[in-house]
Amino acid sequence: MIASKPAYERILLIRTDRIGDLVLSTPAIASFRRSWPNARIEALVSDYNEPVLRYNRDIDGLHVLARSASREQARALASHLGEGTDLAVALAPRTADYRLALWSRAPRRLGYVYRRRYLSRVAARVMLTQHGISEADPDLADRYPDRPIAHEVHQVLALVRLAGGDVLTDALVLDVGEEARAFAAHLVPEGSIGLNLAPRWFERDFGAGAVAELIVRLAAEHQGVLVTYGSDVVAEAAQVRAAVDTPRVRWLGQADALNWAAAIGRCAVLVTVDCGAVHVAAAQGVPVIGVYERRYYRLTSQEWSPWRVPCVVLCKPPVGASPQPLIDDVAGGARALLSQPAPAA
Numbered sequence: 001m002i003a004s005k006p007a008y009e010r011i012l013l014i015r016t017d018r019i020g021d022l023v024l025s026t027p028a029i030a031s032f033r034r035s036w037p038n039a040r041i042e043a044l045v046s047d048y049n050e051p052v053l054r055y056n057r058d059i060d061g062l063h064v065l066a067r068s069a070s071r072e073q074a075r076a077l078a079s080h081l082g083e084g085t086d087l088a089v090a091l092a093p094r095t096a097d098y099r100l101a102l103w104s105r106a107p108r109r110l111g112y113v114y115r116r117r118y119l120s121r122v123a124a125r126v127m128l129t130q131h132g133i134s135e136a137d138p139d140l141a142d143r144y145p146d147r148p149i150a151h152e153v154h155q156v157l158a159l160v161r162l163a164g165g166d167v168l169t170d171a172l173v174l175d176v177g178e179e180a181r182a183f184a185a186h187l188v189p190e191g192s193i194g195l196n197l198a199p200r201w202f203e204r205d206f207g208a209g210a211v212a213e214l215i216v217r218l219a220a221e222h223q224g225v226l227v228t229y230g231s232d233v234v235a236e237a238a239q240v241r242a243a244v245d246t247p248r249v250r251w252l253g254q255a256d257a258l259n260w261a262a263a264i265g266r267c268a269v270l271v272t273v274d275c276g277a278v279h280v281a282a283a284q285g286v287p288v289i290g291v292y293e294r295r296y297y298r299l300t301s302q303e304w305s306p307w308r309v310p311c312v313v314l315c316k317p318p319v320g321a322s323p324q325p326l327i328d329d330v331a332g333g334a335r336a337l338l339s340q341p342a343p344a345a
Helices: 019-035 071-082 095-104 118-127 138-143 152-163 178-187 208-221 231-243 257-265 276-283 297-303 324-339
Strands: 010-014 040-046 061-065 087-090 108-114 130-134 193-196 225-229 249-253 269-273 288-292 311-315
Touching: 010 019, 010 095, 019 040, 019 152, 019 276, 040 071, 061 071, 071 095, 087 095, 087 152, 095 108, 095 118, 108 118, 108 152, 118 130, 130 152, 138 297, 178 257, 193 208, 193 257, 208 225, 208 231, 208 324, 225 231, 225 257, 231 249, 249 257, 257 276, 269 276, 269 324, 276 288, 288 297, 288 324, 297 311, 311 324
Parallel strands: 010 040, 010 087, 040 061, 087 108, 108 130, 193 225, 193 269, 225 249, 269 288, 288 311
Antiparallel strands: none
Protein backbone atom coordinates (compact mmCIF):
# COMPACT_ATOMS: atom_id res chain seq x y z
CA MET A 1 0.00 0.00 0.00
CA ILE A 2 1.41 3.42 -0.98
CA ALA A 3 1.40 5.98 1.84
CA SER A 4 -0.44 9.20 1.10
CA LYS A 5 1.52 12.43 0.82
CA PRO A 6 1.56 14.47 4.05
CA ALA A 7 -0.93 17.34 3.98
CA TYR A 8 1.26 20.16 5.28
CA GLU A 9 -0.49 23.51 5.70
CA ARG A 10 2.53 25.53 6.88
CA ILE A 11 6.16 24.89 5.95
CA LEU A 12 9.21 26.75 7.26
CA LEU A 13 12.42 26.52 5.18
CA ILE A 14 15.66 27.58 6.89
CA ARG A 15 19.03 28.49 5.39
CA THR A 16 21.23 31.15 6.98
CA ASP A 17 24.66 30.57 5.44
CA ARG A 18 26.05 31.73 2.08
CA ILE A 19 24.55 33.29 -1.03
CA GLY A 20 25.69 30.58 -3.42
CA ASP A 21 24.38 27.77 -1.24
CA LEU A 22 20.98 29.43 -0.98
CA VAL A 23 20.91 29.75 -4.77
CA LEU A 24 21.57 26.01 -4.97
CA SER A 25 18.63 25.47 -2.60
CA THR A 26 16.14 27.26 -4.86
CA PRO A 27 15.22 24.10 -6.81
CA ALA A 28 14.23 22.47 -3.52
CA ILE A 29 12.25 25.56 -2.52
CA ALA A 30 10.43 25.47 -5.87
CA SER A 31 9.84 21.74 -5.41
CA PHE A 32 8.27 22.27 -1.98
CA ARG A 33 5.95 24.79 -3.63
CA ARG A 34 5.05 22.42 -6.46
CA SER A 35 4.52 19.48 -4.14
CA TRP A 36 2.34 21.49 -1.72
CA PRO A 37 0.83 24.28 -3.86
CA ASN A 38 -1.76 25.22 -1.23
CA ALA A 39 0.57 25.32 1.76
CA ARG A 40 1.88 28.55 3.24
CA ILE A 41 5.66 28.37 2.73
CA GLU A 42 7.92 30.77 4.61
CA ALA A 43 11.70 31.08 4.61
CA LEU A 44 14.09 32.09 7.38
CA VAL A 45 17.40 33.43 6.06
CA SER A 46 20.24 35.70 7.17
CA ASP A 47 20.68 39.37 6.39
CA TYR A 48 23.60 38.29 4.16
CA ASN A 49 21.83 35.84 1.85
CA GLU A 50 18.34 37.43 1.94
CA PRO A 51 18.69 39.05 -1.54
CA VAL A 52 18.56 35.59 -3.14
CA LEU A 53 14.91 35.18 -2.12
CA ARG A 54 13.80 38.82 -2.08
CA TYR A 55 11.78 38.41 -5.29
CA ASN A 56 11.25 34.66 -5.15
CA ARG A 57 7.65 33.72 -5.97
CA ASP A 58 7.80 30.24 -4.44
CA ILE A 59 7.56 31.56 -0.88
CA ASP A 60 4.76 33.39 0.90
CA GLY A 61 6.88 35.05 3.55
CA LEU A 62 10.56 35.94 3.95
CA HIS A 63 12.05 36.45 7.40
CA VAL A 64 15.55 37.71 8.16
CA LEU A 65 17.75 36.77 11.09
CA ALA A 66 20.57 39.27 11.52
CA ARG A 67 24.01 37.73 11.79
CA SER A 68 24.48 39.88 14.90
CA ALA A 69 21.37 38.44 16.57
CA SER A 70 21.80 36.96 20.02
CA ARG A 71 20.88 33.38 20.80
CA GLU A 72 17.78 34.63 22.62
CA GLN A 73 16.70 36.73 19.63
CA ALA A 74 17.22 33.83 17.23
CA ARG A 75 15.26 31.50 19.47
CA ALA A 76 12.40 33.98 19.81
CA LEU A 77 12.14 34.48 16.04
CA ALA A 78 12.25 30.75 15.27
CA SER A 79 9.65 30.06 17.95
CA HIS A 80 7.36 32.76 16.58
CA LEU A 81 7.68 31.49 13.02
CA GLY A 82 7.08 27.93 14.16
CA GLU A 83 3.62 28.64 15.56
CA GLY A 84 1.23 26.47 13.59
CA THR A 85 4.01 25.15 11.37
CA ASP A 86 3.72 21.49 10.37
CA LEU A 87 7.18 21.07 8.85
CA ALA A 88 10.51 22.86 9.40
CA VAL A 89 13.39 22.06 7.07
CA ALA A 90 17.04 22.96 7.63
CA LEU A 91 18.29 23.26 4.05
CA ALA A 92 21.96 23.52 5.10
CA PRO A 93 23.95 20.73 6.79
CA ARG A 94 24.89 22.90 9.76
CA THR A 95 24.04 22.87 13.43
CA ALA A 96 22.97 26.53 13.47
CA ASP A 97 20.09 25.76 11.13
CA TYR A 98 19.19 22.50 12.90
CA ARG A 99 18.90 24.55 16.08
CA LEU A 100 16.52 27.05 14.46
CA ALA A 101 14.38 24.14 13.29
CA LEU A 102 14.36 22.75 16.84
CA TRP A 103 13.35 26.13 18.27
CA SER A 104 10.46 26.31 15.81
CA ARG A 105 8.93 23.33 17.66
CA ALA A 106 7.44 22.08 14.40
CA PRO A 107 6.22 18.50 14.86
CA ARG A 108 8.31 17.37 11.91
CA ARG A 109 11.85 18.73 11.46
CA LEU A 110 14.12 17.62 8.62
CA GLY A 111 17.69 18.21 7.48
CA TYR A 112 20.74 16.44 6.15
CA VAL A 113 24.27 15.90 7.36
CA TYR A 114 27.60 14.75 5.92
CA ARG A 115 28.34 11.15 6.81
CA ARG A 116 31.67 11.68 8.55
CA ARG A 117 30.78 14.83 10.47
CA TYR A 118 30.02 12.86 13.58
CA LEU A 119 29.26 15.74 15.93
CA SER A 120 26.85 17.19 13.39
CA ARG A 121 25.17 13.79 13.12
CA VAL A 122 24.64 13.80 16.87
CA ALA A 123 23.19 17.33 16.65
CA ALA A 124 20.90 16.29 13.80
CA ARG A 125 19.69 13.27 15.76
CA VAL A 126 18.88 15.45 18.76
CA MET A 127 17.41 18.51 17.02
CA LEU A 128 15.61 16.99 14.05
CA THR A 129 12.95 14.31 13.86
CA GLN A 130 14.50 12.83 10.71
CA HIS A 131 17.62 13.48 8.67
CA GLY A 132 19.29 12.33 5.47
CA ILE A 133 22.94 11.44 5.03
CA SER A 134 25.18 12.99 2.37
CA GLU A 135 28.05 10.87 1.10
CA ALA A 136 30.04 13.94 -0.01
CA ASP A 137 33.34 13.81 1.85
CA PRO A 138 36.74 15.19 0.76
CA ASP A 139 38.80 12.20 1.89
CA LEU A 140 36.36 9.58 0.62
CA ALA A 141 36.09 11.34 -2.76
CA ASP A 142 39.83 10.95 -3.32
CA ARG A 143 39.98 7.47 -1.82
CA TYR A 144 37.15 6.09 -3.98
CA PRO A 145 37.33 7.91 -7.34
CA ASP A 146 34.78 5.53 -8.90
CA ARG A 147 32.01 6.72 -6.57
CA PRO A 148 29.87 9.53 -7.99
CA ILE A 149 29.57 12.74 -5.98
CA ALA A 150 26.12 14.28 -5.79
CA HIS A 151 25.81 17.94 -6.61
CA GLU A 152 24.51 20.10 -3.76
CA VAL A 153 21.34 20.74 -5.78
CA HIS A 154 20.53 17.03 -5.57
CA GLN A 155 21.54 16.79 -1.92
CA VAL A 156 19.08 19.54 -0.95
CA LEU A 157 16.38 18.18 -3.29
CA ALA A 158 16.57 14.91 -1.35
CA LEU A 159 14.94 16.77 1.56
CA VAL A 160 11.82 17.32 -0.55
CA ARG A 161 11.58 13.58 -1.10
CA LEU A 162 12.23 12.95 2.59
CA ALA A 163 9.30 15.26 3.38
CA GLY A 164 7.08 13.27 1.01
CA GLY A 165 7.19 15.63 -1.96
CA ASP A 166 6.52 14.20 -5.40
CA VAL A 167 6.78 17.15 -7.84
CA LEU A 168 10.39 18.14 -8.29
CA THR A 169 12.31 20.63 -10.42
CA ASP A 170 16.07 21.09 -10.57
CA ALA A 171 16.11 24.58 -12.14
CA LEU A 172 17.89 27.34 -10.23
CA VAL A 173 15.78 30.42 -9.45
CA LEU A 174 17.17 33.94 -9.03
CA ASP A 175 15.19 37.10 -9.73
CA VAL A 176 17.39 40.17 -9.21
CA GLY A 177 14.56 42.68 -9.70
CA GLU A 178 13.99 45.50 -12.16
CA GLU A 179 16.16 48.09 -10.40
CA ALA A 180 19.21 45.84 -10.43
CA ARG A 181 18.65 44.88 -14.05
CA ALA A 182 18.50 48.57 -15.01
CA PHE A 183 21.71 49.22 -13.04
CA ALA A 184 23.50 46.38 -14.84
CA ALA A 185 22.24 47.41 -18.28
CA HIS A 186 23.77 50.86 -17.75
CA LEU A 187 27.09 49.53 -16.44
CA VAL A 188 27.89 46.37 -18.38
CA PRO A 189 28.20 46.37 -22.19
CA GLU A 190 26.57 43.34 -23.78
CA GLY A 191 29.05 40.55 -24.46
CA SER A 192 31.46 41.44 -21.65
CA ILE A 193 33.67 38.85 -20.01
CA GLY A 194 33.15 38.91 -16.26
CA LEU A 195 35.86 38.13 -13.74
CA ASN A 196 34.84 37.88 -10.10
CA LEU A 197 37.58 38.47 -7.55
CA ALA A 198 37.46 36.43 -4.34
CA PRO A 199 40.03 35.45 -1.69
CA ARG A 200 41.02 32.18 -3.38
CA TRP A 201 42.51 34.05 -6.33
CA PHE A 202 45.07 35.61 -3.98
CA GLU A 203 46.46 32.51 -2.31
CA ARG A 204 50.04 31.32 -2.87
CA ASP A 205 49.09 29.18 -5.87
CA PHE A 206 48.08 32.18 -8.02
CA GLY A 207 48.29 35.70 -6.55
CA ALA A 208 47.61 39.32 -7.46
CA GLY A 209 50.24 39.50 -10.20
CA ALA A 210 48.77 36.50 -12.00
CA VAL A 211 45.25 37.92 -11.62
CA ALA A 212 46.38 41.17 -13.23
CA GLU A 213 48.01 39.24 -16.06
CA LEU A 214 44.81 37.27 -16.59
CA ILE A 215 42.69 40.43 -16.77
CA VAL A 216 45.08 42.04 -19.27
CA ARG A 217 44.97 38.87 -21.37
CA LEU A 218 41.17 38.81 -21.42
CA ALA A 219 41.00 42.52 -22.24
CA ALA A 220 43.37 41.99 -25.16
CA GLU A 221 41.12 39.31 -26.62
CA HIS A 222 37.68 40.78 -25.87
CA GLN A 223 36.06 44.20 -26.20
CA GLY A 224 34.93 44.44 -22.59
CA VAL A 225 35.91 42.94 -19.23
CA LEU A 226 33.96 43.50 -16.02
CA VAL A 227 35.86 42.88 -12.78
CA THR A 228 33.74 42.54 -9.64
CA TYR A 229 34.87 42.26 -6.05
CA GLY A 230 33.52 42.43 -2.53
CA SER A 231 34.63 43.81 0.81
CA ASP A 232 36.75 40.72 1.49
CA VAL A 233 39.35 41.60 -1.19
CA VAL A 234 39.37 45.40 -1.32
CA ALA A 235 43.13 45.76 -0.77
CA GLU A 236 43.93 42.98 -3.24
CA ALA A 237 41.60 44.47 -5.86
CA ALA A 238 43.34 47.84 -5.50
CA GLN A 239 46.70 46.16 -6.07
CA VAL A 240 45.42 44.43 -9.21
CA ARG A 241 43.75 47.56 -10.51
CA ALA A 242 46.99 49.51 -10.19
CA ALA A 243 48.67 46.93 -12.44
CA VAL A 244 45.97 46.92 -15.12
CA ASP A 245 46.06 49.83 -17.54
CA THR A 246 43.43 49.36 -20.23
CA PRO A 247 40.16 51.17 -20.94
CA ARG A 248 38.49 47.88 -21.80
CA VAL A 249 38.14 46.94 -18.12
CA ARG A 250 35.32 48.17 -15.90
CA TRP A 251 35.40 47.70 -12.13
CA LEU A 252 32.49 47.04 -9.79
CA GLY A 253 33.49 46.90 -6.14
CA GLN A 254 31.50 46.31 -2.97
CA ALA A 255 28.20 46.61 -4.81
CA ASP A 256 24.77 45.86 -3.43
CA ALA A 257 24.25 42.08 -3.72
CA LEU A 258 21.49 42.29 -6.34
CA ASN A 259 23.35 44.89 -8.41
CA TRP A 260 26.38 42.61 -8.33
CA ALA A 261 24.28 39.61 -9.34
CA ALA A 262 22.60 41.53 -12.15
CA ALA A 263 25.98 42.69 -13.46
CA ILE A 264 27.15 39.09 -13.59
CA GLY A 265 23.93 38.21 -15.38
CA ARG A 266 24.81 40.66 -18.19
CA CYS A 267 28.11 38.95 -18.94
CA ALA A 268 28.63 36.57 -21.86
CA VAL A 269 30.97 34.41 -19.73
CA LEU A 270 31.99 34.59 -16.07
CA VAL A 271 35.46 33.62 -14.83
CA THR A 272 35.64 32.89 -11.11
CA VAL A 273 37.18 30.74 -8.44
CA ASP A 274 34.94 28.40 -6.44
CA CYS A 275 32.53 30.76 -4.66
CA GLY A 276 28.94 31.96 -4.79
CA ALA A 277 29.51 33.79 -8.09
CA VAL A 278 29.56 30.39 -9.85
CA HIS A 279 25.95 29.78 -8.85
CA VAL A 280 24.73 33.36 -9.27
CA ALA A 281 25.95 33.19 -12.87
CA ALA A 282 24.49 29.73 -13.51
CA ALA A 283 21.10 30.77 -12.13
CA GLN A 284 20.99 33.46 -14.82
CA GLY A 285 22.13 31.18 -17.65
CA VAL A 286 25.63 32.66 -17.90
CA PRO A 287 28.38 30.22 -18.99
CA VAL A 288 31.05 29.80 -16.34
CA ILE A 289 34.78 29.15 -16.22
CA GLY A 290 35.22 27.79 -12.70
CA VAL A 291 38.69 27.56 -11.18
CA TYR A 292 38.76 25.11 -8.28
CA GLU A 293 41.32 24.42 -5.58
CA ARG A 294 43.83 21.64 -6.13
CA ARG A 295 43.14 20.23 -2.67
CA TYR A 296 39.92 18.20 -2.77
CA TYR A 297 39.48 19.15 -6.42
CA ARG A 298 37.50 16.01 -7.24
CA LEU A 299 34.89 16.75 -4.59
CA THR A 300 34.53 20.51 -4.96
CA SER A 301 34.53 20.55 -8.77
CA GLN A 302 31.58 18.15 -8.75
CA GLU A 303 29.58 19.05 -5.64
CA TRP A 304 29.69 22.78 -6.48
CA SER A 305 30.19 22.73 -10.26
CA PRO A 306 28.34 25.24 -12.48
CA TRP A 307 24.79 23.95 -12.64
CA ARG A 308 23.22 23.28 -16.03
CA VAL A 309 25.13 25.92 -18.01
CA PRO A 310 27.99 25.56 -20.52
CA CYS A 311 31.16 25.55 -18.48
CA VAL A 312 34.87 24.94 -18.30
CA VAL A 313 36.12 23.54 -14.99
CA LEU A 314 39.82 24.09 -14.21
CA CYS A 315 42.21 23.30 -11.36
CA LYS A 316 44.56 25.77 -9.63
CA PRO A 317 48.28 25.11 -10.18
CA PRO A 318 50.51 23.67 -7.46
CA VAL A 319 52.17 26.18 -5.15
CA GLY A 320 55.35 27.40 -6.81
CA ALA A 321 54.29 26.45 -10.33
CA SER A 322 53.86 28.99 -13.11
CA PRO A 323 50.33 30.41 -13.37
CA GLN A 324 50.73 30.76 -17.15
CA PRO A 325 49.12 27.42 -18.11
CA LEU A 326 46.01 28.32 -16.11
CA ILE A 327 45.88 31.79 -17.69
CA ASP A 328 46.11 30.15 -21.11
CA ASP A 329 43.38 27.66 -20.19
CA VAL A 330 41.04 30.42 -18.98
CA ALA A 331 41.60 32.42 -22.15
CA GLY A 332 41.01 29.34 -24.28
CA GLY A 333 37.93 28.43 -22.26
CA ALA A 334 36.44 31.88 -22.84
CA ARG A 335 36.98 31.56 -26.57
CA ALA A 336 35.42 28.11 -26.59
CA LEU A 337 32.35 29.14 -24.62
CA LEU A 338 31.79 32.23 -26.75
CA SER A 339 31.99 30.15 -29.91
CA GLN A 340 29.15 27.88 -28.82
CA PRO A 341 25.76 28.59 -30.43
CA ALA A 342 23.23 30.29 -28.19
CA PRO A 343 20.68 27.90 -26.65
CA ALA A 344 17.30 27.76 -28.34
CA ALA A 345 14.72 30.02 -26.74
